[in-house]
Amino acid sequence: MDITWYGYCCFRITERGQTSVLTDPHLPGRELAPLRLRADLVTASHQAAAQGAEQVLDQRYVIAGPGEYELGELFVTGIALHRYDDDSGRAQENVAYHFAYPNGIKVLHLGNLRQVPDQDIIEGFDEVQALLAPIGNPRLNSDQLADLISLIEPTYVLPMRPPGIKPSDYQQAVDSFLKAMGISQALPQDSLRLSPSNLPEQTQVALLSAAGE
Numbered sequence: 001m002d003i004t005w006y007g008y009c010c011f012r013i014t015e016r017g018q019t020s021v022l023t024d025p026h027l028p029g030r031e032l033a034p035l036r037l038r039a040d041l042v043t044a045s046h047q048a049a050a051q052g053a054e055q056v057l058d059q060r061y062v063i064a065g066p067g068e069y070e071l072g073e074l075f076v077t078g079i080a081l082h083r084y085d086d087d088s089g090r091a092q093e094n095v096a097y098h099f100a101y102p103n104g105i106k107v108l109h110l111g112n113l114r115q116v117p118d119q120d121i122i123e124g125f126d127e128v129q130a131l132l133a134p135i136g137n138p139r140l141n142s143d144q145l146a147d148l149i150s151l152i153e154p155t156y157v158l159p160m161r162p163p164g165i166k167p168s169d170y171q172q173a174v175d176s177f178l179k180a181m182g183i184s185q186a187l188p189q190d191s192l193r194l195s196p197s198n199l200p201e202q203t204q205v206a207l208l209s210a211a212g213e
Contacts, residue, residue, distance in 0.1 A: 001105055003130060004191040005208040009045065009111060009160050011132055012037060015101055019061075019074045023097065023109045023132070025052035026163070041071060043078075045095045045111025048163065066095055075100040079121065083114045083139075098125060104196045105129045108154070112162045114139045116148050128154040129194060134162040136173030142180035149181070149203065156192060157181075157205045174207070181205060 001015040009024035022039035026049070038057040044050035044064040053062050063069055069076040077098040092114065099107040108125055109132040131154035133145060149157055159177065161170040178186055186207040 001101065001103075001194040002191050003107070003132075003158065003194070003208075005158065005160060005210050006035060006037070007161065007210040008163055009049070009109070009132075009134065010035070011109065011158070011160070012039060013099065013107060015103070015105075018101060019071045021074075021099060022056055022059075024049035024111065025056050027052045027055070041074075041076070043076070043095075043097045043109065045097070045109070046093050063097070064095070073102040079124070081111065081113060081117055081121070098128075100126075105194055108132065108152070110134060113137070116140070116144055122148070122151050125152055128152055129196075129199060130154065130156045130158060130192070132158050132160055135159040135177050136165040136170045137162050142173070142176040145177060146180040154203055155199050156194070157203060158192060158208055159205070161210075178205065 004012045006012065008026045010026055011023045013021040019040045021041045022037055023043050024045055025035055025042060028034040035055055039059060041061045042053040042056050042059050044053060050064045061071060063076060063078060066078040066080040079096040081094045081096050083092050094111045094113060096111050097109045106127050107130040108128045113134050114137055131152060159174055183205055186205050188207050188209040190209055192206045
């Protein structure tokens with residue numbers, strides 16, 4: 001399995017012979033070029049990502065809400081992680097997605113997570129080999145995120161930059177997150193390749209460079 005980051009909360013997950021996945025496609029802007037990517041399945045954790053789904057080539061499925069989905073041998077669970085915003089008086093939508101592949105690898109995309117989920121939700125996440133986690137949201141600090149990761153116990157954590165976070169602020173947030181995780185340094189890499197037969201025993205942070213950023 002290969003996981004590549006395309007900026008913000010957008011990842012492309014590919015596994016030979018399986019449904020290809022693109023999470024939270026973003027619209028082109030000053031910081032990010034048009035995606036021009038192909039994927040069988042597009043998932044959207046919030047409304048803006050659903051709007052970006054139209055630019056994805058060869059898409060066959062779009063999932064933009066909670067529920068259980070079966071696409072061939074890929075099982076997808078959408079988990080509501082909405083948060084009520086006291087300032088605006090509105091519920092801010094966010095849906096996490098858990099992808100279970102037939103080779104045993106499971107990926108959890110937390111979307112634009114803004115707070116630590118309730119304990120019963122965390123327990124329902126199931127096993128996770130790759131956790132795609134937003135770094136830099138002011139409502140979810142590094143220590144809180146590190147504590148959440150210790151509860152989920154993923155094999156790999158792949159940081160991502162949630163919408164609205166500037167690149168300079170994101171880099172500072174990554175440094176703070178690595179410190180909270182007890183990691184002195186993590187070298188950026190182009191993508192992460194996962195194999196069920198070669199997984200580390202302890203949680204590792206895979207710091208990806210954003211393709212096209």
